[in-house]
Amino acid sequence: MCCHRRIIFACGHYVWGPIVRPCPDEKAFHQGKLDMGCNQMWSDVLTTVHTTPKCKKCAAAEAKTGAQVAVIKEKIRLLHELVDKISQHKAKPTASMKLSTC
Ligand SMILES: [Zn+2]
Numbered sequence: 001m002c003c004h005r006r007i008i009f010a011c012g013h014y015v016w017g018p019i020v021r022p023c024p025d026e027k028a029f030h031q032g033k034l035d036m037g038c039n040q041m042w043s044d045v046l047t048t049v050h051t052t053p054k055c056k057k058c059a060a061a062e063a064k065t066g067a068q069v070a071v072i073k074e075k076i077r078l079l080h081e082l083v084d085k086i087s088q089h090k091a092k093p094t095a096s097m098k099l100s101t102c
């Protein structure tokens, strides 16, 4: 198994980077001693890099949900405005009725 660089994103997904330490099988393949190279990858603490951003997929998904949340929030705000208007309209007659009965 060859030691590759591995980049781990904040979301837990990771991507393999270039080879850091080829194993004997891989070396033999490059020297023409083996027909097939080693395609097993592993990484250790030294070759694993943790990054704070999320992977492209997750970042895109998050941006999408963020936009959707903004749209929903705006709709809720408008709904509240509407409810306020309706309740104001309803409140006025009852208030005047109360006044007239007093
Ligand atoms: Zn290998």
Ligand SMILES: [Zn+2]
Binding pocket: 009, 011, 012, 013, 054, 055, 056, 057, 058, 059
């Ligand atoms: Zn991800």
